[in-house]
Amino acid sequence: MDTTLNLVHGAGMGLRRSFLTEIVENPPKAVDFYEVAPENWITIGGKLGKQFRAMTERFDFVCHGLSLSIGSTDPLDEKFVREVKNFMAEHQIKFYSEHLSYCSNEGHLYDLMPMPFTSEAVSHVASRIRRVQDILEQRIAIENISYYAAPGQEMSEIDFFNAVVAEADCDVLIDINNIYVNSVNHGYDAESFLKAIPADRIAYAHIAGHYVEAEDFLVDTHGADIIDPVWKLLGKAYELYGVFPTLLERDFNIPPLKELVKEVRTIRLIQNAWKSQHEKQSA
Template sequence: MGLGLRRALLDSLNTAPAGAFDFLELAPENWIGIGGAHGAALRALAERYPLSCHGLSLSLGGPAPLDLGFLREVRQFLDRFDVPLYSEHLSYCGDDGHLYDLLPLPFTEEAVRHVAARIRQAQDVLGRRLAVENVSYYAAPRQDMDELAFTNAVLAEADCDLLLDVNNLYVNSVNHGFEPQAFLAGLPPERVVAMHVAGHYDQSDSLKIDTHGAPVKPVVWDLLARAYQLFGVQPTLLERDFNFPPFAELLGELDSIRQLQVGARQAQGRRAHG
């Protein structure tokens, strides 16, 4: 299980007890070319923990050409720090410039072909597989298919992997009225290579807002446990981007992930020895 490498957490991450977490995740665009004290802190943490990278600005579904110069910088960063996983959002975030938000794609065959071609191009430049993340969304521009069918079509057409965000899945299931367990059961297990969990805001019984600024809800823990049953124990990130609690509380949530992983491995062992 891992934590996001946020600058507000640098001191706590540096002094965390051994074994408190397994890896750190960062957005490469926030750290490429950073020197000084923050650059030194990154290098020191990278010597102690494996890094995972989760991008924010590639705009895989956008209309503008991919930023190949940025992709080459990302590849150098991944190579430098021996990063095993680079993921991005199955969305877009701008055209001629960044909108600083993750916008939903239309669930259409045309969008499948468009985003899959861009994922393949990105993988060629990166020299490695890319994992795409299912995103939370609140209005769909067009839906000729449901989110599960769209996601599976992109994964197959692009031949890429999936970073399963369990909180996003739950938020979307409430906001758009589908069964989250059925969504999980419909995903191809061989594509799921990592997971995210986070907190959300209950605007109402029928509207949930993905915030990354609150503790993980019990229903999301339950979905994570089910995801481990279906896909095995995958590297799992606890996302927290603001409203940080005392670090001990974050470690407590990490321990919840650890307990679910231990339970899933034990259940897998019992099934194997049937």
């Protein structure tokens, strides 16, 4: 089974149809790779399909799933997984990631629901991840999600996450903003969570903005600018593990493309700063 690590590099951005034409005509130099939700692009045709093909022929892409519902008790949608496999092969997309969550229960729930942090759930979701990897014939990356309740909790979030990754033998999509949001909402130390991540399995990272409902209640919206503590947490992650590919997420309140590219440049600045510091220490 192929590993997904080290197949993309640098700073990335989620591709949106709203600015696809603009990017095709004038690709931002700051963006090294792009991410798409396969659900939104598999069936695309016509002009948008041709533009998308033009992008995948020129740039590295990754897939980030929204609807696989990897933790659900519903039957695994193997037909969809095979469609993803064909889509990735058609466009030479590097790899696939999904959320450690579920979004269906005899029908779609239209939200990413948290897994119960139990040993039973570890075995259940790990077996489903392994099946997806068998079909795709490569590892996938699993993302730590933001959550707002943890009913029936038997273990900590980080212990649950690490147990799933180990049993499934999968890679990690580390979401920096989700760590920060959860640390505020659930009262744990974000850096301690970072230090416990299996670093050798990090495929790439997400970083995004959130909504402040209250001082002790943040909502992961992907609809705002990234704040300083989240940028600093990204820098801490690079300090701990070296620079890994990092992608800007923005799903709502999407500003003009030039504003998004500014945040991608900030990712690159932080990456370059840590690379320079490492080179000085190694000299």
